[in-house]
Amino acid sequence: MKDQDRFDTLGRLEDLPQDYRDELTRHNLVPLWPSLRAVLPPGVPVRKTQATFWSYATLRPLLLKAGELTPIEKAERRVLVLANPGHGLEKMQASPAMYLGMQLLLPGEWAPAHRHTPNAVRMIVEGEGAYTTVDGEKCPMSRGDLILTPTGLWHEHGHDGSAPVVWLDVLDLPLVYYMEASYHVDGERQAVKPGRGDRTYARGGVVPTKVFQRQDKAYPMLRYPWVEARAALEALAADQPELPSVQVTYVNPETGSDVQNILGYYALMLRPGETQHLPVRSPAAVFHLIEGGVDVGIGDQRFTLAEADTCCAPGYTAVSLRNRSAKGPAFLFIADEAPLHRKLGVFESRG
Numbered sequence: 142m143k144d145q146d147r148f149d150t151l152g153r154l155e156d157l158p159q160d161y162r163d164e165l166t167r168h169n170l171v172p173l174w175p176s177l178r179a180v181l182p183p184g185v186p187v188r189k190t191q192a193t194f195w196s197y198a199t200l201r202p203l204l205l206k207a208g209e210l211t212p213i214e215k216a217e218r219r220v221l222v223l224a225n226p227g228h229g230l231e232k233m234q235a236s237p238a239m240y241l242g243m244q245l246l247l248p249g250e251w252a253p254a255h256r257h258t259p260n261a262v263r264m265i266v267e268g269e270g271a272y273t274t275v276d277g278e279k280c281p282m283s284r285g286d287l288i289l290t291p292t293g294l295w296h297e298h299g300h301d302g303s304a305p306v307v308w309l310d311v312l313d314l315p316l317v318y319y320m321e322a323s324y325h326v327d328g329e330r331q332a333v334k335p336g337r338g339d340r341t342y343a344r345g346g347v348v349p350t351k352v353f354q355r356q357d358k359a360y361p362m363l364r365y366p367w368v369e370a371r372a373a374l375e376a377l378a379a380d381q382p383e384l385p386s387v388q389v390t391y392v393n394p395e396t397g398s399d400v401q402n403i404l405g406y407y408a409l410m411l412r413p414g415e416t417q418h419l420p421v422r423s424p425a426a427v428f429h430l431i432e433g434g435v436d437v438g439i440g441d442q443r444f445t446l447a448e449a450d451t452c453c454a455p456g457y458t459a460v461s462l463r464n465r466s467a468k469g470p471a472f473l474f475i476a477d478e479a480p481l482h483r484k485l486g487v488f489e490s491r492g
């Protein structure tokens with residue numbers, strides 16, 4: 142008997158007598174076989190995550206409108222969530238483990254200190270003069286900077302500039318919420334401590350050693366300036382013109398591992414006219430365009446990303462990225478669920 146024949150021959154719920162089904166329900170029991178193939182489909186997982194595109198030009202005026210409609214005191218965090226319709230918008234998730242939100246902070250506003258179990262990062266989209274204070278470290282925000290607010294660390298946002306500041310939040314909230322482990326604690330305004338990780342670890346290949354001792358902080362670096370990541374990509378492209386993919390991973394400079402436990406973060410440069418066909422991998426991924434113009438293919442869907450646009454791709458799906466410009470490079474920020482898949486032993490790359 143072939144596998145497909147076996148699939149077709151599994152018993153259905155309606156094949157069972159109603160009184161038997163009712164009795165199972167009364168005792169909180171469920172027959173597995175009618176649902177077996179739904180939870181263990183052949184070859185490729187069922188994915189609720191749909192290839193979805195969010196235009197910054199569309200969402201920006203709606204976010205600024207939220208600034209008029211809702212004062213920061215009534216929002217605490219003024220965010221429009223980029224929700225994947227495949228999961229249902231009310232679930233506020235982009236993928237199984239990723240939450241995405243565009244957050245607006247207006248000049249003079251302060252988003253008060255709190256800490257929570259989900260990990261967050263910010264990718265700064267526009268504006269100058271805002272800062273995030275994380276664990277007492279004041280991190281200035283500029284376009285393209287990546288700022289971590291790892292699990293359990295106090296963080297608050299302030300804005301001394303003169304124009305709106307917007308950033309993209311990426312959190313592992315859907316997963317932590319699913320695990321029934323998501324909560325927050327409110328705190329007082331933090332005192333700023335001396336020292337900044339982005340200065341301490343500004344040079345590749347060397348780390349501080351206080352009297353031969355390495356740092357044992359879990360999150361030694363909290364701000365990854367775009368100017369440094371961009372320079373690293375350009376140096377890589379210049380040094381190795383034949384390199385098949387110009388990409389860097391945001392890592393903990395003490396351990397070399399991913400910056401956070403659950404989600405992974407990367408920056409990718411597409412040379413003028415370049416097309417990248419990414420391997421088909423198990424984790425879902427998010428693509429946010431920092432500079433340039435890029436055509437994204439996700440399965441049979443096509444999106445054109447302008448600067449600050451964002452899209453998401455389900456796992457086990459072919460993704461292609463094409464730089465629309467024949468003259469200049471394009472730069473993408475990527476977030477994915479690879480660290481989670483690796484830790485759980487379910488990571489797969491099908492090439």
Ligand SMILES: [Fe+2]
Pocket residue numbers: 255257261290296
């Ligand atoms: Fe937060």
